Amino acid sequence: xxxxxxxxxxxxxxxxxxxxxxxxxxxxxxxxxxxxxxxxxxxxxxxxxxxxxxxxxxxxxxxxxxxxxxxxxxxxxxxxxxxxxxxxxxxxxxxxxxxxxxxxxxxxxxxxxxxxxxxxxxxxxxxxxxxxxxxxxxxxxxxxxxxxxxxxxxxxxxxxxxxxxxxxxxxxxxxxxxxxxxxxxxxxxxxxxxxxxxxxxxxxxxxxxxxxxxxxxxxxxxxxxxxxxxxxxxxxxxxxxxxxxxxxxxxxxxxxxxxxxxxxxxxxxxxxxxxxxxxxxxxxxxxxxxxxxxxxxxxxxxxxxxxxxxxxxxxxxxxxxxxxxxxxxxxxxxxxxxxxxxxxxxxxxxxxxxxxxxxxxxxxxxxxxxxxxxxxxxxxxxxxxxxxxxxxxxxxxxxxxxxxxxxxxxxxxxxxxxxxxxxxxxxxxxxxxxxxxxxxxxxxxxxxxxxxxxxxxxxxxxxxxxxxxxxxxxxxxxxxxxxxxxxxxxxxxxxxxxxxxxxxxxxxxxxxxxxxxxxxxxxxxxxxxxx
Amino acid sequence: xxxxxxxxxxxxxxxxxxxxxxxxxxxxxxxxxxxxxxxxxxxxxxxxxxxxxxxxxxxxxxxxxxxxxxxxxxxxxxxxxxxxxxxxxxxxxxxxxxxxxxxxxxxxxxxxxxxxxxxxxxxxxxxxxxxxxxxxxxxxxx
Numbered sequence: 001x002x003x004x005x006x007x008x009x010x011x012x013x014x015x016x017x018x019x020x021x022x023x024x025x026x027x028x029x030x031x032x033x034x035x036x037x038x039x040x041x042x043x044x045x046x047x048x049x050x051x052x053x054x055x056x057x058x059x060x061x062x063x064x065x066x067x068x069x070x071x072x073x074x075x076x077x078x079x080x081x082x083x084x085x086x087x088x089x090x091x092x093x094x095x096x097x098x099x100x101x102x103x104x105x106x107x108x109x110x111x112x113x114x115x116x117x118x119x120x121x122x123x124x125x126x127x128x129x130x131x132x133x134x135x136x137x138x139x140x141x142x143x144x145x146x147x148x149x150x151x152x153x154x155x156x157x158x159x160x161x162x163x164x165x166x167x168x169x170x171x172x173x174x175x176x177x178x179x180x181x182x183x184x185x186x187x188x189x190x191x192x193x194x195x196x197x198x199x200x201x202x203x204x205x206x207x208x209x210x211x212x213x214x215x216x217x218x219x220x221x222x223x224x225x226x227x228x229x230x231x232x233x234x235x236x237x238x239x240x241x242x243x244x245x246x247x248x249x250x251x252x253x254x255x256x257x258x259x260x261x262x263x264x265x266x267x268x269x270x271x272x273x274x275x276x277x278x279x280x281x282x283x284x285x286x287x288x289x290x291x292x293x294x295x296x297x298x299x300x301x302x303x304x305x306x307x308x309x310x311x312x313x314x315x316x317x318x319x320x321x322x323x324x325x326x327x328x329x330x331x332x333x334x335x336x337x338x339x340x341x342x343x344x345x346x347x348x349x350x351x352x353x354x355x356x357x358x359x360x361x362x363x364x365x366x367x368x369x370x371x372x373x374x375x376x377x378x379x380x381x382x383x384x385x386x387x388x389x390x391x392x393x394x395x396x397x398x399x400x401x402x403x404x405x406x407x408x409x410x411x412x413x414x415x416x417x418x419x420x421x422x423x424x425x426x427x428x429x430x431x432x433x434x435x436x437x438x439x440x441x442x443x444x445x446x447x448x449x450x451x452x453x454x455x456x457x458x459x460x461x462x463x464x465x466x467x468x469x470x471x472x473x474x475x476x477x478x479x480x481x482x483x484x485x486x487x488x489x490x491x492x493x494x495x496x497x498x499x500x501x502x503x504x505x506x507x508x509x510x511x512x513x514x515x516x517x518x519x520x521x522x523x524x525x526x527x528x529x530x531x
Numbered sequence: 532x533x534x535x536x537x538x539x540x541x542x543x544x545x546x547x548x549x550x551x552x553x554x555x556x557x558x559x560x561x562x563x564x565x566x567x568x569x570x571x572x573x574x575x576x577x578x579x580x581x582x583x584x585x586x587x588x589x590x591x592x593x594x595x596x597x598x599x600x601x602x603x604x605x606x607x608x609x610x611x612x613x614x615x616x617x618x619x620x621x622x623x624x625x626x627x628x629x630x631x632x633x634x635x636x637x638x639x640x641x642x643x644x645x646x647x648x649x650x651x652x653x654x655x656x657x658x659x660x661x662x663x664x665x666x667x668x669x670x671x672x673x
Contacts (some may be wrong), residue, residue, distance in 0.1 A: 065622065068583055070629040122620070123610035260604050 013171040021164045028156040032149070038139075039148040047086050047144075051115045054084055055132060063122040066094060074101035074130075081134060088137035094130045105137065127531070167396045168484050178208050191219045192226060252347035253329075255289075256336065262286035264340075271419035273329060273345055274320075293318050294333075305455035310380075317348060328352035367418055368425035371439030376447055379437045383449060384500035387493055394494030396453040398463075399507040402444035403519040420484055427469050431462055447507075456524055459490055463522050487514040490524035496525050553663040557658035558605050559670045561665040566650045577610060579653060581620070582630030587651060594652045595633035598642045605655050608671040 001155050008015050058077045065073030076103040078090045091102040096283040114135045121127040137481040178200040189195055189242030196219065199212040247254055253270030263282055271278055276291045320327045330346045371379065385397055402408075402424070409417040421444065428438045428448060435451040453459055473481035489511025518521060560576055562568050567589050571579075578584040579593045586588055587593045597605075606617050621632040636642050642654040646665055656662075 061623070064623060067581070068624070068630050070624075072629065073624075121577075123581055123612070125572065127574075 011176075013168050013176045013362035016171045016175075017164050017167045020167050021160060024160055024163055025035070028160060032153055032156055035152045036149045038144065039152070040145045043141055043148070045142050047141055048113075050084075050086060050116060051134050052117075053138055054081060054087070055115065055117045055134060059117070059119060060122065062092065062119050062132060063129065066092065066100065066119050067121050067123070069094060069100065071100055075103075077101070077132075078103045085255075086136050086140050087134055088140075089133075089135040092130055092131045093133070095128050100130060105242070125165070182208065182212065186215065189219075191222060194219070194223050233439060251346075253343075255343045255345065256288055257333070257341040258337040261289050263289050263292070270345055273347055282437065286362065293320075317352070365425075365440045368422050368440050370425050370446075373435060373439065373441045376437070376441060379449060380500050380504070383451065383493070385500065386451075387500070391494065391498065393452055393494055394454045396450040396456075396459045397491045397493055397500075397503045397507045398448040398449075398450065398459070399489045399504075399511045400428075400446040400448070401487050401511055403487055403515070405444040408484075409480060412476060412480070412482070417480070419476060420474060420524050423474050424470070424484060424486065428464060431469075432465055447504075453492075454494075456490075456492065456495075459492075459524075460522075463488060463490075467520070467522075485520035487511055487519050489514055489525065490522060491525040543552075557670050558601060558608055558655050559658040559661050559667040560653065560655045560669040560671065561646060561661060562653055563646050563650050563664075564664050564666040566666070568666070568668055573609070573669060575579055575652075576669055578610065580633055581633065582624065591651045594645075594649055596636050596642055596645055596652060596654045597633045598639055598654065598656075599635065599637045600639060601657065604673065605671070608673050644658060 034202045058080055062077045065077055081087050081090045082103050082105045092099050092100040114133050117132045118128050119132060120128045121129045145454045181200055189197060195218045197212050199209045203209050247267045251269055253273045255266035255270045258264050264286060265282055268278060271280060317328055317330045320329060327349045330348045331340050332344045336342045363371055365372040408420055432438055437449040439447050441447055473483045475481050489507045491506035493503045496506050497503050506525040510523045514521050514523040580595045585592050603614050606612055624630050643662060644650045646654050661667055
């Protein structure tokens with residue numbers, strides 16, 4: 001059973017045949033039923049008419065028998081009728097109500113619809129003398145119908161077998177074979193070489209031919225798109241080689257970051273920039289980008305991850321302290337796709353150095369090499385910001401002014417004056433710590449910022465040492481020695497005032513107080529001196 | 532006279548075949564005047580002559596007689612059948628013995644004789660020649 005199902009499932013011809021046979025069988029059964037029904041009807045009619053004929057045959061005798069009331073003759077008629085196998089029962093009733101004769105052929109047979117004939121007198125046609133009732137034999141009729149049905153059924157069965165056989169033959173010959181052959185050829189076809197499928201002979205113009213044409217069109221399309229694909233791949237390889245050449249040989253470092261902030265790939269220039277071995281396998285051992293950049297690790301990491309979501313380009317510069325020299329590197333990060341960032345790194349140390357030099361020059365006094373007014377303003381602003389952040393820390397602001405500097409210039413000339421200025425500047429610079437700042441504001445006016453100077457006594461210690469060194473005369477032009485005097489005013493930021501600008505004014509006031517006190521000394525700002 | 536009569540009848544018959552039947556040539560069914568039977572219906576006559584009933588209305592057994600000279604005309608007039616049919620009818624009944632045909636008499640005179648002698652006899656004559664001592668019970672027009 002399952003094998004049959006498998007065959008039906010895998011064989012088109014069998015399936016088609018089974019379906020057609022099923023349909024034909026159903027129709028056959030329908031037709032058979034109809035035919036049997038019609039046949040039964042017609043047999044019934046035939047038998048009725050045969051009975052009528054029989055009655056006509058015996059009518060004259062029956063007329064006479066009835067006319068004379070002759071029971072013997074009537075019985076003769078009855079027996080004659082019963083001798084026909086289609087008659088099962090006969091009865092002759094005289095018109096005066098008596099039964100002249102009756103008989104049954106088969107006592108068990110079921111009588112069908114009876115045929116009744118009124119028999120008239122042989123001499124007076126209008127006068128009825130008796131009535132003959134004949135019952136046809138239903139069993140015999142049924143037998144006839146069954147015979148007819150068997151014949152029709154047999155014919156239909158033969159037809160069914162014939163149709164089934166023919167359908168199998170036709171389907172195998174015209175459908176299955178060509179399709180099987182086609183499928184076989186298709187499996188052996190080397191489509192990539194552009195080889196085409198051949199339609200089976202005799203199927204060129206029908207549906208199978210159409211199928212072959214469609215398959216060939218598909219093969220053409222495939223070959224075409226394969227060629228296109230190949231061309232694009234070649235193009236891409238060339239592109240890639242070109243890109244690779246640029247990637248490997250460019251001076252700029254090119255790298256790629258993943259969403260976790262790890263460097264996934266980098267070119268040789270990048271490795272050189274970050275002092276990594278040229279053979280470093282970043283694919284296998286990714287390096288955290290933040291660890292390369294060093295300082296500000298957390299910020300850098302957060303930035304790298306943020307930027308991926310932001311989707312716009314970001315540029316900034318980082319300083320790298322690798323051993324003996326400091327380097328500046330500019331980084332540009334741009335999103336490549338979700339979870340990937342592309343970065344370009346440039347060594348901008350030279351530019352940065354030049355910029356720093358220019359900045360320094362702009363803030364430096366050309367004569368003494370100390371800060372100038374611009375530098376002082378900048379530094380004062382830094383200090384003010386610092387003080388706002390840490391108000392508990394105090395700073396000292398010192399203003400120095402030469403005593404009688406005009407006389408030095410007038411007496412010995414400007415070069416000597418300049419030397420004196422440089423001398424004082426050198427002494428001041430020698431006394432300062434790293435955090436402190438000295439500037440010449442112009443002429444003979446100097447300013448000193450002492451950062452983190454909480455007590456006035458600390459300032460006094462510094463100034464004692466300054467005045468002590470200043471007392472040693474400056475030798476100029478061989479034997480000439482000059483002694484320089486300086487008046488000094490001090491204002492404490494955090495003690496006298498919290499405002500840096502005001503502190504400048506306060507230290508000025510204090511400096512004038514020192515001048516009034518006899519020069520070459522110092523004075524702290526005191527509020528009472530205002531009055 | 533008989534011959535003349537026969538000739539006449541023959542000529543009349545041939546004339547009948549060609550033209551309309553003359554009204555005078557009816558056949559009368561006759562009985563003995565003293566039989567007590569006044570009239571018979573056509574059915575009664577058919578039943579008696581075709582052997583269905585044996586008895587007369589009087590209760591006596593009837594004795595129908597055929598006369599050969601008028602037989603063909605009589606049966607044609609009575610049941611519209613020719614002699615062959617009448618003969619075949621009786622032939623069919625010979626073996627059953629249930630009924631028997633009327634007595635066959637050749638001449639009219641013999642019929643006359645029989646009817647005169649037998650009260651139950653039943654015969655037929657040409658209606659134009661009914662003897663006075665016979666009683667007509669039915670006239671059959673042709």
